Amino acid sequence: MLPDWPCVFRTSLSYNGAAGSALKGMRSVGTRSRDEALRNESNEPAIGFVNKVLSQSFVDGPGNRAVVFLQGCNFNCLYCHNPYMINLCNHCSQCVSHCPEGALIFKDGLVAWNPEACIECDACIQACPHNSSPQVRRTNPHDLWLEIEPFAPFLSGVTVSGGEAMQQAQFVRDFFTEVKAQSNLNTLIQTNGDVPREDLEELLPVTDWFMVDLKAFDPAAHRELTGSENERVMDTIRFLARHKKLFQVRQVVVPGFNDSEAEAKQTAGFLMTIDPAIDLLFLRFRSHGTRGIAEAWETPGNEVMASMVAAAEEAGLDQVHRSI
Amino acid sequence: MDKHDSTIYSKFNPYEDLQQGLTSEKLDVYRKSVLDTLKSPGMILRQKRDTLALGAMCALPYPQVSDRARRLIEDEVICLISEGAAPYHPRYVAPDYQKLLSLGSEFLELAPATDLYEATAHLLTAYYYLPSEPVFLGRIDHLLEPFIDTVDEDTAAHVLRSFWLMADRLNPSAFSHANIGPQETKVGRLLLTIDRKLKTLTNLTLRYHPDITSDSFALQAVANTLEVTKPYFLNHQAMTEAWGDNYVTASCYNTMRLGGGIYTLVRYNFKEALAQSDGTISDYVDRVIPETVERLVEVVNSRIRYLVEETGWFETNFWVQEGFLVRDRFTAYAGVYGLAEAVNGLMANAGRPDARYGSDPVANELAERIVVRFGEELAKHPGAYCEGKNGQITYHAQVGISSDIDVTPGTRIPTGEEPDLYAHLATEALLHRAIDGGISTILEFDQTAKENPEAVLDIIRAAHEMGIRTLSIGSANSEFIRVSGWLIRRSDLDRAKDEKALRHSSSYLAAGFFDTKPIHLHRIERKV
Numbered sequence: 001m002l003p004d005w006p007c008v009f010r011t012s013l014s015y016n017g018a019a020g021s022a023l024k025g026m027r028s029v030g031t032r033s034r035d036e037a038l039r040n041e042s043n044e045p046a047i048g049f050v051n052k053v054l055s056q057s058f059v060d061g062p063g064n065r066a067v068v069f070l071q072g073c074n075f076n077c078l079y080c081h082n083p084y085m086i087n088l089c090n091h092c093s094q095c096v097s098h099c100p101e102g103a104l105i106f107k108d109g110l111v112a113w114n115p116e117a118c119i120e121c122d123a124c125i126q127a128c129p130h131n132s133s134p135q136v137r138r139t140n141p142h143d144l145w146l147e148i149e150p151f152a153p154f155l156s157g158v159t160v161s162g163g164e165a166m167q168q169a170q171f172v173r174d175f176f177t178e179v180k181a182q183s184n185l186n187t188l189i190q191t192n193g194d195v196p197r198e199d200l201e202e203l204l205p206v207t208d209w210f211m212v213d214l215k216a217f218d219p220a221a222h223r224e225l226t227g228s229e230n231e232r233v234m235d236t237i238r239f240l241a242r243h244k245k246l247f248q249v250r251q252v253v254v255p256g257f258n259d260s261e262a263e264a265k266q267t268a269g270f271l272m273t274i275d276p277a278i279d280l281l282f283l284r285f286r287s288h289g290t291r292g293i294a295e296a297w298e299t300p301g302n303e304v305m306a307s308m309v310a311a312a313e314e315a316g317l318d319q320v321h322r323s324i
Numbered sequence: 325m326d327k328h329d330s331t332i333y334s335k336f337n338p339y340e341d342l343q344q345g346l347t348s349e350k351l352d353v354y355r356k357s358v359l360d361t362l363k364s365p366g367m368i369l370r371q372k373r374d375t376l377a378l379g380a381m382c383a384l385p386y387p388q389v390s391d392r393a394r395r396l397i398e399d400e401v402i403c404l405i406s407e408g409a410a411p412y413h414p415r416y417v418a419p420d421y422q423k424l425l426s427l428g429s430e431f432l433e434l435a436p437a438t439d440l441y442e443a444t445a446h447l448l449t450a451y452y453y454l455p456s457e458p459v460f461l462g463r464i465d466h467l468l469e470p471f472i473d474t475v476d477e478d479t480a481a482h483v484l485r486s487f488w489l490m491a492d493r494l495n496p497s498a499f500s501h502a503n504i505g506p507q508e509t510k511v512g513r514l515l516l517t518i519d520r521k522l523k524t525l526t527n528l529t530l531r532y533h534p535d536i537t538s539d540s541f542a543l544q545a546v547a548n549t550l551e552v553t554k555p556y557f558l559n560h561q562a563m564t565e566a567w568g569d570n571y572v573t574a575s576c577y578n579t580m581r582l583g584g585g586i587y588t589l590v591r592y593n594f595k596e597a598l599a600q601s602d603g604t605i606s607d608y609v610d611r612v613i614p615e616t617v618e619r620l621v622e623v624v625n626s627r628i629r630y631l632v633e634e635t636g637w638f639e640t641n642f643w644v645q646e647g648f649l650v651r652d653r654f655t656a657y658a659g660v661y662g663l664a665e666a667v668n669g670l671m672a673n674a675g676r677p678d679a680r681y682g683s684d685p686v687a688n689e690l691a692e693r694i695v696v697r698f699g700e701e702l703a704k705h706p707g708a709y710c711e712g713k714n715g716q717i718t719y720h721a722q723v724g725i726s727s728d729i730d731v732t733p734g735t736r737i738p739t740g741e742e743p744d745l746y747a748h749l750a751t752e753a754l755l756h757r758a759i760d761g762g763i764s765t766i767l768e769f770d771q772t773a774k775e776n777p778e779a780v781l782d783i784i785r786a787a788h789e790m791g792i793r794t795l796s797i798g799s800a801n802s803e804f805i806r807v808s809g810w811l812i813r814r815s816d817l818d819r820a821k822d823e824k825a826l827r828h829s830s831s832y833l834a835a836g837f838f839d840t841k842p843i844h845l846h847r848i849e850r851k852v
């Protein structure tokens with residue numbers, strides 16, 4: 001018998017029962033057919049895999065924002081800040097014994113997480129060999145809105161991040177539809193840009209802006225940093241700029257990969273061919289949250305950051321910033 | 325020793341006596357105290373003179389009050405906050421400087437001001453002759469905007485800068501307070517620019533109204549407060565509802581009518597009132613508060629009467645004679661503090677020591693109940709000569725004085741026990757609604773706020789909408805800040821703390837992302 005845990009737990013248990021087996025053994029949601037688990041052909045709202053909801057953020061778009069972190073990503077960046085969000089859980093159960101609080105239960109081949117018992121020590125995340133987390137909830141757009149509604153008066157808008165938000169495009173669309181129906185909040189998607197065009201098209205009507213991470217302009221550096229090509233990322237930037245939905249292009253400046261003035265010039269030059277008014281933000285790499293080799297990387301200093309900005313401005317861009 | 329022997333009562337000078345004033349037995353102690361002041365190496369002449377004057381006044385007996393009231397003073401439930409025995413001037417005044425600028429002053433032999441030079445010189449002169457501590461410097465933008473175009477732009481900036489610097493240096497005190505807003509003005513803009521550079525102690529409040537104050541002006545103010553912890557953001561709409569248009573903010577964050585002021589401030593200590601009860605919530609709320617508030621009103625009124633009826637202050641000075649101050653715009657303060665300790669004590673008595681004000685809903689409800697009840701009781705008793713607030717003594721959340729130990733200012737949630745931002749604001753907003761004579765909540769944001777002042781404005785607007793009256797906002801110097809797209813987890817924080825311990829470095833977490841007492845706050849705490 002399972003203890004009488006709160007319904008959040010039961011929901012997550014039922015998610016594991018329904019979708020878990022379909023996803024078992026997958027490297028990431030990005031590798032499976034999109035129709036398989038997330039896209040649903042009926043009129044039922046899509047179901048999302050939510051890692052966390054932040055009620056307050058000053059760094060994920062204009063004004064104060066709620067941020068929804070969705071589980072699952074199609075990239076595998078060396079410096080990923082949330083590596084435990086890359087993959088959906090495959091229920092291998094290796095983390096269960098590491099939980100000091102008995103907040104994880106393995107039953108009928110599935111791992112269930114009890115948020116009430118969890119003390120957020122993250123021992124499970126450390127133990128997971130698959131860049132995943134058992135602390136993921138399955139929720140529908142309306143319930144997710146109900147989580148955000150109480151603090152909506154404090155917000156300018158809602159940002160969906162991840163993971164890669166566009167991996168759950170259908171869910172994001174339904175969620176934003178709900179946000180728009182219930183409030184005046186604006187909506188923003190943070191994406192790595194490696195996204196099918198038709199997904200972007202579907203999101204346009206309910207999304208005010210997109211922020212696209214261009215990890216590197218140089219194809220080799222992009223490949224090395226992310227494990228993927230950047231052609232489609234550039235296409236996405238073009239597409240969104242054309243539809244006036246591009247809030248910002250961001251680039252995390254990583255020493256040795258994309259911290260040269262030449263890289264900044266090229267990135268800026270590419271954006272210039274689209275629109276000189278595109279907002280470009282250089283973010284300092286910081287090792288907080290990273291794993292593996294990136295943990296030892298240096299944070300670029302003020303001089304590097306300033307030279308990147310100067311180079312991009314020289315290339316003609318009007319709006320170039322850098323983070324603190 | 326008997327606490328009721330006022331000779332050993334520590335909050336008064338050793339020679340003071342509530343009933344008799346200075347007696348012959350205490351002459352030696354008195355002389356010593358005077359001598360100590362004369363010889364004090366740390367005081368400048370003005371401070372010595374002020375202290376000597378206070379000492380002279382305290383040789384008199386205090387205005388007569390009942391035995392019960394006196395015992396409450398001795399038990400520290402009612403606190404006279406070193407105002408001294410014989411109030412011979414109001415505690416705070418908020419003169420109508422505009423009148424002085426447009427009509428001049430016979431007493432000061434000043435003609436009406438005709439340009440920016442004269443207007444600022446008139447104001448500085450006026451401050452020098454203020455009939456109480458200089459806690460209110462005026463609604464600077466209202467006062468100076470009519471003169472701003474009498475000189476060219478550069479000169480205007482220069483004159484204003486000198487004025488602002490001198491106003492501060494003449495009264496280097498965080499109790500001096502100027503107001504701007506709600507409209508955006510040239511003077512308001514300039515003053516923000518200047519204040520950010522000069523980093524003076526002088527306090528500044530922006531009367532903010534989302535429909536009147538332009539966003540760009542408000543955002544400039546946000547940028548300022550993240551650098552220099554001012555201006556404060558005052559809920560103009562809520563304040564006009566309670567006071568009408570002609571209110572001002574003076575001293576820490578004290579509300580009063582323009583052209584009026586506050587006769588006296590008597591403090592009420594919620595924490596010490598607990599000792600007057602049998603320890604139960606019902607006795608505290610339903611018996612102790614009503615009984616002690618009545619005595620508090622008695623003490624306040626005894627001081628007002630003394631000032632108005634005995635000292636002749638309102639008959640004899642030019643501020644009143646020339647109409648810059650008007651007696652019927654005055655009121656007095658009942659200033660409460662120590663709410664957190666009272667609530668936590670009562671919850672502990674009720675067998676819930678874990679239920680703390682700030683985090684526990686039942687404790688929060690009790691806090692609101694206490695605050696509301698106090699206000700209801702205060703409203704039942706007329707304040708003498710308090711026409712400035714419809715005949716009532718004004719309810720104020722008192723910020724505390726340096727001798728307060730183990731007692732939380734006003735009705736605040738103790739530093740370090742604040743719940744998350746929204747819950748913090750929601751909890752304190754209920755109390756802000758009940759207290760209309762000055763109350764503030766302190767917020768602090770990390771460095772990312774500087775990059776996104778709109779976000780801070782979002783929070784200010786929502787806080788005001790909930791009923792928060794004054795917000796004091798600063799920023800913590802933390803390097804441990806969220807990066808876009810990165811979800812900080814609790815384990816990240818713990819790890820950062822461990823690393824900090826390992827490296828013995830104070831710069832890594834700096835003041836700490838979630839650490840409770842950023843150094844920065846000491847500055848705020850001291851002055852708000």
Ligand code: SF4
Nearest residue numbers: 099118119121122124
């Ligand atoms: S974080 Fe993971 S390991 Fe830690 S208590 Fe929660 S479920 Fe268990």
Ligand code: SF4
Nearest residue numbers: 089092093095128134
């Ligand atoms: S979170 Fe990781 S370790 Fe735990 S069951 Fe899922 S895949 Fe296995």
